[in-house]
Amino acid sequence: MDEQLSIVLPAHNEQEVLAETYRRLTATCASLAERGLDYELVFVNDGSTDHTGAKLDELVAADHHVRVAHLTRNFGHQAAVTAGLSLARGDVVVIMDADLQDPPEVLPDLLDKWREDYQVVYAVRQARKEWFGKRLAYWVFYRLYAAIGELDMPLDSGDFCLLDRSAADLLNGLPERQRFVRGLRTWIGLNQTGVEYERSARQAGQPSYSFRSLVRLAMDGLVSFSTMPLRVVTRLGLIGVLASAGLGLYVVGVTIYEKVKGDDTTPRGWAFTACLVLLLSSVQLLSLGVIGEYLSRIFLEVKGRPTFLIGRVTERSADEGSGEGA
Ligand code: UDP
Ligand code: MG
Numbered sequence: 001m002d003e004q005l006s007i008v009l010p011a012h013n014e015q016e017v018l019a020e021t022y023r024r025l026t027a028t029c030a031s032l033a034e035r036g037l038d039y040e041l042v043f044v045n046d047g048s049t050d051h052t053g054a055k056l057d058e059l060v061a062a063d064h065h066v067r068v069a070h071l072t073r074n075f076g077h078q079a080a081v082t083a084g085l086s087l088a089r090g091d092v093v094v095i096m097d098a099d100l101q102d103p104p105e106v107l108p109d110l111l112d113k114w115r116e117d118y119q120v121v122y123a124v125r126q127a128r129k130e131w132f133g134k135r136l137a138y139w140v141f142y143r144l145y146a147a148i149g150e151l152d153m154p155l156d157s158g159d160f161c162l163l164d165r166s167a168a169d170l171l172n173g174l175p176e177r178q179r180f181v182r183g184l185r186t187w188i189g190l191n192q193t194g195v196e197y198e199r200s201a202r203q204a205g206q207p208s209y210s211f212r213s214l215v216r217l218a219m220d221g222l223v224s225f226s227t228m229p230l231r232v233v234t235r236l237g238l239i240g241v242l243a244s245a246g247l248g249l250y251v252v253g254v255t256i257y258e259k260v261k262g263d264d265t266t267p268r269g270w271a272f273t274a275c276l277v278l279l280l281s282s283v284q285l286l287s288l289g290v291i292g293e294y295l296s297r298i299f300l301e302v303k304g305r306p307t308f309l310i311g312r313v314t315e316r317s318a319d320e321g322s323g324e325g326a
Helices: 018-033 052-062 076-089 104-115 133-147 165-173 180-185 209-226 228-261 272-303
Strands: 004-011 037-045 068-071 092-095 120-125 157-165 192-197 312-313
Touching: 004 018, 004 076, 018 037, 018 052, 018 104, 018 120, 037 076, 052 068, 052 192, 052 312, 068 076, 076 092, 076 165, 076 180, 076 209, 076 312, 092 104, 092 165, 092 192, 104 120, 104 192, 120 165, 120 180, 133 180, 133 209, 157 165, 157 180, 192 228, 228 272
Parallel strands: 004 037, 004 092, 037 068, 120 192
Antiparallel strands: 068 312, 092 157, 120 157
């Protein structure tokens, strides 16, 4: 029996680009099929409010390679990837965006590495075609992550990757619910390697990641793989205490000095007190904020809600045959 490749594609309001995504993927996969690799395209309709759902169902009707999971609402990119991964049946699974920012033409390179016995092959962005601010934000995030994360996550690799069945099973088995997929992927270990590629600009439509959701993703990534922020708080607290002690000594010293000189007429200390209060209270607020970041995630994990809910799956059974008379 042929080996099978599953391609997982999360899609949220991608109606403009879907047809082109399908066309390019099918072209690439057809050439792979000649080399004895069967394939399935697992689209995850992540609560789209446009015609994405209907367009995907049309693809299912026309092509037996396509399967679609419709989530009951918008659960977010990471949840959609998780959903797709749990449905993928292939011996090898590729995760990529549905907006063609991850070019399908890179697939053969990923598969070559897989054949060389790597279980995880992640795609590394060589260049981003996005505006400067966004590129800078990503650059900073990945460096910050490398500096404080307790995980050697490869720089500039997103969720675009290939997973062997063994790696996919391990990922599916992880109980964590706020999933930072690229972090978990690194965490599972096995033989991993990267393949460089050039990330294209979005083909059509609007990015659904707002600045806020990107910041939340970054926070999830940092907090779920690093306890450094917690430790920084402790250090900040220590420094604060030492600094206040030093300042206290200084105040006492100055007061004694002026008493001895008989000159204590200058009203003094207002600004100083204000500064001190400000310093300490800001350290406290900061610490509370960091603790809150962890607490909120513990809260979410403890509630034990699933990462996603699948409303329905549209697919054709294997014996139904293909629409194009294959
Ligand atoms: N996406 C999704 N659910 C969301 C947001 C995005 O499934 O809530 C999909 C989206 O359709 C795309 C991929 O995730 O295929 C990446 O999203 P986007 O292009 O908005 O992010 P960017 O490429 O700007 O990082
Ligand atoms: Mg995109």
